[in-house]
Amino acid sequence: MKKYFEISYQFIIPDHEQVDFVFKIDDKSLNLMHEESFEPSDWTALNNNKCSNCPLSSKNYERCPLSVNLDKILSDMSRVISYQNIDVKVVTAQRTITQNTSAQRALSSLMGLIIATSGCPHTSFFKPMARFHLPMAETQETIYRASSMYLLSQYHRKSIGLKPDWEMVGLQKIYKNMQVVNSHIAARLREVCEKDAMLNALILLDLFTQTVPPSIEKSMIKMQDLFYPYFVFDDLLQDTDKN
Template sequence: MPMNQNAYRFDYRIELEDGQHTRFEIALDPVTLTMLTASSEPYPPWTQLAYNQCQCCPLTPQTRLYCPIAVNITDLVEKFKDILSHKNCRVVCETDDRTYSKQTSAMEGLTSVFGIIMATSHCPVMDFLKPMARFHLPFASVEETMVRSTSLFLLGQYFEYKKGRIKQFDFEELEKKYARVQLVNEGLLARIRSLGNQDADKNAIITLHSISQFLSLEMDFSLATIAHFFERGQDD
């Protein structure tokens, strides 16, 4: 996919204690919000769509040779293997609007990188997360992610309501979407774990297993942890 000068850009830098810098540049098409793929063929065998394909995947190997998410993390895997042992670092994310930075672990920084890749890789199951990726928040906590995902979903529901496509707002559809996301998570975990018996770079395997920690997260839609923010005091 050709680069677009109006693309939304997220430039991540992981600055290690020994002075080394590792950079991940992510660009999203301004219209489709699909990640502009930085890596090029040949891709490793584990990226093929048929290789431990996700249970809910609507794509077919006859029409799509590679898993879009797997392809987009190959560059991350290659770079990450050189910084895996460095736990303390400074992670910086520059966008067109502002710069974020945090003294943290390489893993937290890479989790942010992986999150935006997963949402924008043109995986049909993950596409509903593209609006949230457009307003990407580096180093987001689980609580922040829950607020952002539910808020943007309800905004999307509002637009659907204005078009007459729905008559009420609720989280049922969002819960169904996240249930499918969990199936994608499980599929990617199976893809990652299966590499253990393959003739693959050991560091790359460790990298993928580390990234899999992000995939084990589940979203809680009870909203109990944030409901108190909206409760009015007795004196109001």
């Protein structure tokens, strides 16, 4: 019985061969699984542009886990130009999604999946979203998914006796930490990428991390009308025990 699930990305790039990536993600830890033969490059060393908020010690970790996982796609994607239009196909157990889009947007989606499941402590909060991965998601979709994920996490915190954060203060802190991580990963990528697609894909992700903290409250207000049925929830369900 398999103890992992797979998500595959297929890129068809003009003037390049088709590039395929198949990711195996552990069912329990939601970490990306490594091929035993994989040897990470030197740029993945933990102390190379180490994040200022990194909780990992170089005594225990030789490599940055996030960089190691990005290194797996680097050789195939570092030569891609960000504004190139490409065809991308994403296959999960539930569905297949195809789209013609810019290389940087497709890569941004792929890198978002890798970053969430990389084993980096700061990105581990996004594992539930990776479990139900939505490729090439728009900003509003991601805000909805991120806020829903965070509030569900608080429900589970409360269920085991921990204090919940219904005001989503912690979500803002998560994204602020991600800004630090993204800036240091960008510095690493500048050292090794021949073209700009991977770097610009990370910049797209970082633009979102910068947008979320100040816009959470406004976004919640804009979404309020979606939940009108729940405002009359008590009236509609008060007699369910009699049915």
